[in-house]
Amino acid sequence: MEIFIKASQFILSLSLLIVLHELGHFIPAKLFKTRVEKFYLFFDYKFSILKKKIGGTEYGIGWIPLGGYVKISGMIDESMDTEQMNQPAQPWEFRSKPAWQRLIIMLGGIVVNFILGFVIYILMLFTWGESYLPNNNVTDGIWATDSLALEIGLKTGDKIIAVDGNDIRSFSSITGEFINGNEFTIERDGEIIQQEIPVDFISQLVGKEKGAGPFLTVRYPYIIGAFSETSINKESGLKIKDLVVAINGQPVKYFDEAKELLANSPTKAVVLSVKRNEQLLEIPVQLDAEGMIGVSFAPLSYDDLQKLGYYELETISYTLLEAIPAGTKKGYNTLVSYVKQLKKVFNPETGAYKGLGGFISIGSIFPSTWSWQAFWSITAFLSIMLGVMNLLPIPALDGGHVVFTLYEMITGKKPSDKFLEYAQITGFVILMALLLFANANDVVKLFR
Template sequence: MSGLIMAAQLILGLAILVTLHELGHFLAARAFGIRVEKFYLFFDAWGFKFFSFRKGDTEYGVGWLPLGGYVKISGMIDESMDKEAMKLPPQPWEFRSKPAWQRLIVMIGGVTMNVILGILIYSLVLMKYDKQYLSNADVTDGIYVYELGKQVGFENGDKVVAIDGKPFERFEDVLSSRVIFGATLTVLRNGRTMEVEVPADFYRRTIEAGKGNFIGPYRSALLIDSIIAGKPAEAAGVRAGDRLLAVNGTRTLSMEGARKMIGESKGKPVALTLARGTDTLTLQPVVSDSGMIGITYHTDFGSYPLTAYSTGQAFRYGTSDAFEAISSNIKGLKQIFAGKEKASESLQGPIGIANIYGGIWDWRRFWAITGLLSMVLAFMNILPIPALDGGHVIFLLWESVTRKRLSDRFMERAKVAGMVILLSLMVYTLGNDIWKHIIN
């Protein structure tokens, strides 16, 4: 059942992202009077599709291959490689008949839509699910230091007051990617101000141990929201409202940290240290083969006062969180190209993404991952690869600067080269997913 839930979340997430990405191209094209011949969610490879209908000049449909989607814009060299249509005289409603600046807007329409969607999802998750945040000023008793924090020089009771010299409002920002990819944290320790250097390779340690093994507020824990009927947690006596303090004796405060530690005990009992009212108890559910015990939970800051997100704050922080997602992806790619990371460990295909969604349908987690993927999709699509939007943007910028349009023959060859690159990458990531699934 968990496999079906993973697949359903992956397909729904892709459907939302692809539809809105292609809608960006569609709306921009129509705004400039360009005809759109097809608008498809997923690919109708070899002519197979689930259904289609025609409205006006456009055929709308759903293909069978869930690897993306497309809009076929009249007079544009695209994946269809419709050379015969390009031999005919240009028509007023065609892409090739429009000035370069209009064509440029059409090409960035999809990326723009994904960025807007990502910001919107990040912001609404803060408003709908998180609702409140822990102000750094309210962490009056300082931090609790886990193993990773000890490695970089933190001590229990330190008060973090600045990241790279800049004060910050939300305590959770000390766990952000701008810190784990290397930063200087200013702390107050026994009345003295000092700096703690987080090294540039620290992200590797957090991948291996989880960000929940870094630092956190003293009084924090994980509040268990619900117990799924028939799952190991219910059988072991875990209850909704319990506060999870530690997993196998290791204290944790992050959802991903707990999920990682629980998943490492597949097929075996896992010791959960729980606070229930004034009592502390240890229960040992047996972890399923999929690494689940059947609970949903979120970070709980105990007796710390929390600050409610205003609408303005939610959108301000949602925007910064969304762009931080792009920043962390850029930093990750740099590590791969620099040879410091293995592509096989860093790149995720559809199976890997489905595993990230998880085998339990948690709407907050679903929207958080979909928002992240929207920003990743925007970033990947703007890369200067001919078959992607970014490749078209580069060609159009060249045309705008030189006043010379690249030949159809060049564009066709560039498109073929780009498609070979993308198909090779897709085969690699899918094969890598399958291999990791086999060895795990």
């Protein structure tokens, strides 16, 4: 059921983005009296699932869910209709239109993607507002949860102040800031320390074992979440949701503190002080050979942590007029962040190419339960991502056509149809190679 819900959100989001992107090409083409032969969601190689011709344009749904397209008369595109290009140019064809009109037609889909992403962020802030954990409210520092955090110079209790000199506003943004950044600033025991982020940080992050969790997080209280199958303390009197506040009389606030005390205990018998329904109970437990009591701590949301008094969240409501600049800024920051990530993908030293993902990776970012807030947030990000990707100067993408058109406008020389045909084939091969690589990465991750 979870897979079905994820897949449903993914398909709905992808379909919406494709239709609106192609509409961005379709509308200016029609305005400039250019004939549009086909408007398709997904590709219809050999046959289509559904099609209907209206006013000279065939609208349909293909069977290959790798994108969509509009077939514009007199344009070398995905259809590779070279037969039409061998005929004399007609007034209604793309190739007969002035360069500035062709440029607008090609940029239309990209512009729609950017506008859509920004509009979604604006409406989201107006509808749901914004709730986040301010980084300044994490007063006792981070929990360095695995070896990667330690390797780059972090320790539990460090307060992350800035990345590349930019203050961290939201704690949840730290991982993204590290991905895009080059150095970070921390406060440790009252001392300000600057450390470089390794150039291959993304490669190390991607290489973490599946299910290993984030490389750092907030510090959590030790609330009993579950007993392991081999736990020797199932009958000790401990219960799920008990909050551990002391070990052998020594106060503990966080799980990492409790874990360290238990691991360094000189005896195998310890006494836990736990809170249960406002009662303070003393419960003796036994440690196993590894200094553990055989229980896991309960995963808690930020809302749960706020109710327990550990952290204070910031909640902001927006009027529509307030949401416009706030949503625009959020869209701009998303755009800048994605461009930075893309730059690192094209730098082999970063190893970021290992993180390229295909349909499985994209589908997996949707939640396993239906959430309109999450759906629109992911759709806004994907829309901006799609706009950036289509702007790349690869011949088979909109960006490639834009480059050739700009060249024509600057030099006054139009590339030949044969050149454009070969460029389209080359671009298509590059895209298919990238698509195969990204989806192969997904398969490798599944089996790792």
